[in-house]
Amino acid sequence: DAGVTQSPTHLIKTRGQQVTLRCSPKSGHDTVSWYQQALGQGPQFIFQYYEEEERQRGNFPDRFSGHQFPNYSSELNVNALLLGDSALYLCASSSELGLPGELFFGEGSRLTVL
Amino acid sequence: ELKVEQNPLFLSMQEGKNYTIYCNYSTTSDRLYWYRQDPGKSLESLFVLLSNGAVKQEGRLMASLDTKARLSTLHITAAVHDLSATYFCAADRMGGGADGLTFGKGTHLIIQP
Numbered sequence: 059d060a061g062v063t064q065s066p067t068h069l070i071k072t073r074g075q076q077v078t079l080r081c082s083p084k085s086g087h088d089t090v091s092w093y094q095q096a097l098g099q100g101p102q103f104i105f106q107y108y109e110e111e112e113r114q115r116g117n118f119p120d121r122f123s124g125h126q127f128p129n130y131s132s133e134l135n136v137n138a139l140l141l142g143d144s145a146l147y148l149c150a151s152s153s154e155l156g157l158p159g160e161l162f163f164g165e166g167s168r169l170t171v172l
Numbered sequence: 173e174l175k176v177e178q179n180p181l182f183l184s185m186q187e188g189k190n191y192t193i194y195c196n197y198s199t200t201s202d203r204l205y206w207y208r209q210d211p212g213k214s215l216e217s218l219f220v221l222l223s224n225g226a227v228k229q230e231g232r233l234m235a236s237l238d239t240k241a242r243l244s245t246l247h248i249t250a251a252v253h254d255l256s257a258t259y260f261c262a263a264d265r266m267g268g269g270a271d272g273l274t275f276g277k278g279t280h281l282i283i284q285p
Contacts, residue, residue: 091272100176100260101215103272114272148214158222159203159264161273163215 060085062151062164070170071139079134079167083151089113090132091161092124093148101148107132136169144171174199176263178276186284188250193279195244195261203264204237204244205273208257215260219246251283 063082071077083090089108093101103116107126126132130151136143146168150161175198185191195204203222207215219228221237221244228235232255234247244261258280262273 093272098277100262100275100277101273103274106272116272150215157220159205159273160217160220161205161215162217163207165214 062149062162064147064149064164064167066167067165068168068170070172072172073139073141075139075171076135076137077139077169079136079147079149079169080131081133081149081151081164082131083149084162086155087151087153087162088130089152089154090126090130091150091152092132092134093150093163094118095146095148095166097145104134139171141171144169174201174263174274176261176274176276178259178261178279180279181277182280184282184284185248185251187252190250191248193246193248193259193261193281195246195276197242197244197263197274199242200239201242201263202239205262205264206235206244206246207260207262207275209260209278210257218259248281253283253285256281256283 062084065080091106092104095101104118106114110126121137123135146166148166149164152161177196179194206218209215219235224239226237232249237244258278260275260278262275264273
């Protein structure tokens with residue numbers, strides 16, 4: 059049973075560029091959440107997708123956008139990259155059938171913005 | 173706005189000792205989660221606490237929740253080196269909201285032989 063998978067694992071971009079990160083949820087999960095984890099900090103909630111729609115959103119600018127596909131996989135897009143966007147981006151999946159609110163995290167995509 | 177505070181943020185302890193990590197949260201929340209993160213790795217779910225007085229144990233780790241005090245604790249019994257990691261608590265407002273899970277800053281735990 060595959061867990062949450064993310065790609066790419068590492069990437070380097072320059073300021074002003076755009077990036078797309080991808081996530082496949084754990085088998086049987088239909089909800090995908092994205093978190094940003096800066097070095098030495100706890101993860102911060104970006105947004106959550108369910109039934110191909112953004113259901114919740116944290117305090118992140120519109121430069122951060124996402125998408126969920128019919129197979130429940132998801133993408134996170136960040137436009138006009140800033141140095142401060144350098145972080146580990148974590149995707150987490152969950153299911154209404156599991157323990158309420160319990161998230162299963164992928165290994166993350168580490169983004170470095172130069 | 174829900175805030176989650178952990179203490180201590182850094183803890184160095186010897187094998188065999190007991191210790192407790194504390195997690196306070198600022199607004200009403202009946203759901204509290206504990207995660208473990210190893211260096212360079214993702215987060216692993218340890219405990220899900222869903223009601224006042226909930227207590228869960230797994231091996232040398234035990235977590236509890238007091239919703240009246242807005243406090244959760246993670247107790248480590250007879251620590252072993254393999255428990256060295258960063259531990260995060262996270263809270264979730266009942267019925268969801270705009271915040272998803274709100275995480276604390278984490279407790280970096282080092283267990284020395």
